[in-house]
Amino acid sequence: MNGSDFNREWEDGLTPRMRQLFAETAERHSLHLEWNETAPVEVACDYPAQPGLDFRLWLTLSGDEFVCGGEGWSAHIFPVDSDRNWQLTVAVVDGLVTGEARIVLYRWIGRSRPYWTVLQLRSDDGWTNVSTGLGCALIPVSRSTIVRNGYQDQVARLTVAWGSIIAWLLLIIGGYLLFLL
Numbered sequence: 001m002n003g004s005d006f007n008r009e010w011e012d013g014l015t016p017r018m019r020q021l022f023a024e025t026a027e028r029h030s031l032h033l034e035w036n037e038t039a040p041v042e043v044a045c046d047y048p049a050q051p052g053l054d055f056r057l058w059l060t061l062s063g064d065e066f067v068c069g070g071e072g073w074s075a076h077i078f079p080v081d082s083d084r085n086w087q088l089t090v091a092v093v094d095g096l097v098t099g100e101a102r103i104v105l106y107r108w109i110g111r112s113r114p115y116w117t118v119l120q121l122r123s124d125d126g127w128t129n130v131s132t133g134l135g136c137a138l139i140p141v142s143r144s145t146i147v148r149n150g151y152q153d154q155v156a157r158l159t160v161a162w163g164s165i166i167a168w169l170l171l172i173i174g175g176y177l178l179f180l181l
Contacts, residue, residue: 014042014061014064014080014081015042015043015061017086018042018043018061018066018080019043021089021090021093022043022045022059022093025093025094025097026047028094029052029053029097029098030052031047031050031052031053031097032047032048032050033045033046033047034046034047034048036058039060041060041061041062042060042061042062042063043059043060043061044058044059044060044061045058045059045060046058046059047059047097052097053097053149054149054150055070055071055147055149056070056071057069057070057096057097058070059093061080064078064079064080064081065077065078065079065080066078066080066085066089066092068092068093068096068119070103070147072105072112072113072114073103073105073114073117073133073147074117074133075092075103075117075118075119075130075131075133076131077089077092077130077131088121088130091121092119092121092130095121095122096149097149098149098150099148099149099150099151100121100122101119101120101121101122101130101148102119102120102122102127102146102147102148103117103118103119103120103146103147103148104117104118104120104144104145104146104147105117105144105145105146105147106118106135106137106142106143106144106161107142107143107144107145108137108138108139108140108141108142108161108164109139109141109142109143109158110139114133114135114145115135115136115137115142116132116133116134116135116137117131117132117133118131118132118133119131119132136163136164136167136168137161137164138164140160140161140162140164140165140168141158141159141160141161142158142159142160142161142164143155143156143157143158143159144156144159
């Protein structure tokens with residue numbers, strides 16, 4: 001079996017494995033699960049907010065990309081067709097229900113939707129980033145909110161969004177240099 005045959009076999013097996021993961025997680029934690037058979041992806045389901053889950057959580061498999069999300073956020077693991085990323089996906093799905101995974105949402109002042117999302121798993125020494133979004137705050141002052149099942153949301157103080165300041169400076173400098181050329 002060559003490498004492309006192995007990858008094709010793995011990808012063909014992803015859809016039933018992902019469906020089984022979502023169903024078994026719901027069963028293990030006594031959660032209600034709703035399948036979305038009309039979504040334009042291989043597998044899509046929704047765990048509504050319910051006893052045992054503080055927030056709505058949707059999970060999908062699109063090709064070989066796992067996507068999870070909730071109110072105003074999403075996170076990705078790509079590609080899922082390796083043992084390492086599959087195990088990471090299993091840990092994330094279970095962790096989002098048990099509280100062993102959390103979402104950190106960064107919002108700039110005056111906005112309810114985050115400009116940046118970080119999905120983290122608990123590790124021995126704190127939290128490890130699994131998926132980080134990409135974004136830039138138009139106003140370089142932000143506030144983060146930690147969303148974790150079984151815990152009250154934690155809202156941080158206002159902080160300077162240094163990454164956004166650097167991005168704006170690079171954009172301004174780049175524009176200036178283009179103007180000079």
